[in-house]
Amino acid sequence: MLVETAASVRSLVWRGGELVEVVGGLAWDAGGVERRVHPGHGAGVDRAVVSPSGRYSVVYAERGTTALVLDGARVVRELTRSPYHAKDFDYPVTLGSLPDGREVLVHCPDEYDVLQMEEVESGKRLTAGAREAKDVFHSRLSVTPDGRHLLVAGWVWHPYGIVEVFDLDGALKDPAVLDGRGTLLAEADIDAEVESACWLDDDRLVVATGDEDFLDEDEAPAFGPRRLGVWSLSGRGWLHRNPVGFKAGTLIAGGGRVVSLHGRPRLVDVTTGAVLAEWPEVEVARREGPYGVTHVPTPVAALHPDGTCLAIAVAGGIAVLPLPDAGG
Template sequence: MSVKSGVKRFIGVGEQAEYLCAECANAENFKHCYWCDDCFVAADANCYWSIAGMLEIKREPKEFHFTRREIHLDLLNGRTLLDLEPLKNHPTDAILFTDDGGLWRVNLQNGESVQVATLPAEQIHPTGAITLKISPDNQFLAITSLLYRHADEGSSNKGLVLDLSSGEILMQLDAGDYHMEEADFPVAFSEHDGKTLLVCATDWNQLDIFDPRTGECLTPRHSDKPPEHDEDATFMSEWSGALAISPNGQRIATIGWVWHPVGVAYSWDLQHWLNHNPWEPDIGESKVMYASWDYFWSAPFFWIDEDRICIWGCQDLHTDYDVPLASAAIFDVKSGDQIKWFAGPTINAFYYDQYLFSTTEKGDAITIWDLESGALLYEFPCDLPVNYLPGSREFVCNEGDGVLALYGWSL
């Protein structure tokens, strides 16, 4: 019998699944045909399965304590909050961006605020998806706006780098318009020898490192081809997405995409790139791949430590809807091997602070997960968070009418 594709439907018990041919899976009155019962073992090894059903969530209840407080921000009267980013190593202060182009430094304990700058719409489009990134020393801010429109209306994905103490614009973030709207603008801050550096895209397939104070490029390429390499080798073939620096600044990771399209997660050695090989993101030996997905590359991820990285959406659980079943996978940073995966965390929120924090599918509760066991430890009802404040261990929820609710957790 020839092997044909079908549906692998998880039944909510561990990793158990039933294997169905396409006809049985789509039948109004569910049934198994002879092919389903007789050939699923061979088919599982030799053909592509659509993924469906529900995974079992492992539960190990643990007691957590949550508190709730509210703060009213006068600056939000008549304005809409577009993004909020906490300052580094600071328990109370954050930078807010509002729909009138205002950048504000706000104390989330007492509500006091200072306007840092006003950015005209022609520089940062307020109707785009706004992302704020703050440097480790709290001196610099990168702000990007991803405006996705139909092709004939002109999408864009651009940004600015500012000095937070003066509000001065230091750099423009612009990597052109060649499909840049398909992912978050690649930008991140790092530290090297006590100095803040900026990593950002300068073309659809090129990343560079800059001194944000001067705009000097620290990774110049002096030709269009890397030296002593394959004649077909050139710049990276991936569109990079969001960037994240490892805890000690040694490596940098991203989830981008390549034609046809396929999402790809990978990292490379940031220090080697800066000090030795300007072509490291393109063809460097330190580049390690972790996961890939057809037609999907918007997975959130975070560094656990220098040796492990956690990525949302196990690649083996990719559905016909181009989004994996709710899950998380942990990878060995150096080898690229998947260490483990577990079911349950959603794409709605994906934060790390000792535990993995996510939300329910409906986004009406915070969920807490143990990374070692993959178990759900606790659920706490609240709205979908805008962001997380690691300094005070609080989730920020926008209640509207100028009110922010902050939910703090402890053991």
């Protein structure tokens, strides 16, 4: 199904059976009928993240320094980030909900390599204190549904994509936890550039690697190039590791599966790496990783919470793709 739109789509989120474009202020019902829900936020921002409750959102410039925190359509406050290489990598920002119910914002407001956590509404900083940056370009942030861990799929100078996981409970007690190496890197033995990563649930993390590695030919890493794997935080090990014959691009998880967005959408079984369905007629950006001097915008897409369909922005509108059920 193609939903025709009056303007280009810069963000998508499902709210019940309705699709909402937070940046542009539009919404579409199940029949594709468009309505305006607020005036929109102009050309200075082009992407959005939404809090678990749906109340708050952040609209931002993917390759800029501008962002706004919203309560519904109301602007709560403005955000910014360091201009250092801001045009070369994605704005680091996400929203989450802590175990005590507080909705929080995680971003890098002062330095590109220092993560901070704040209460969304008040802006109260929860990670104030002495910090020591470690020269990592934090990007593509996401918080587990239970609010206990933060994923960072950023990069370091080569440039080279990496993945990190941080304990947010620990960071609330000692903010310097966010300046360490996290809970994943050494144990996971990843020796390839990380292209993308996302949470499957509170415990499981999906990681996709690209072609580049730094190993000698006689070394055998636990997780090498062109792989798709599932890591368990509680088990401290890989549950699944499989070679894949495609570039993963951007990953979106739902229902124990992931959608890979690179050139076309692909529905992927994370236990085997097999492509369960794909749509070659639906063209999406060939975006890899969080950085690039030539900016290829991140695909705009939303997987329905029940895992039944994928909405993705395309030329002229939104393609809504029904997904096969988990039983085939």
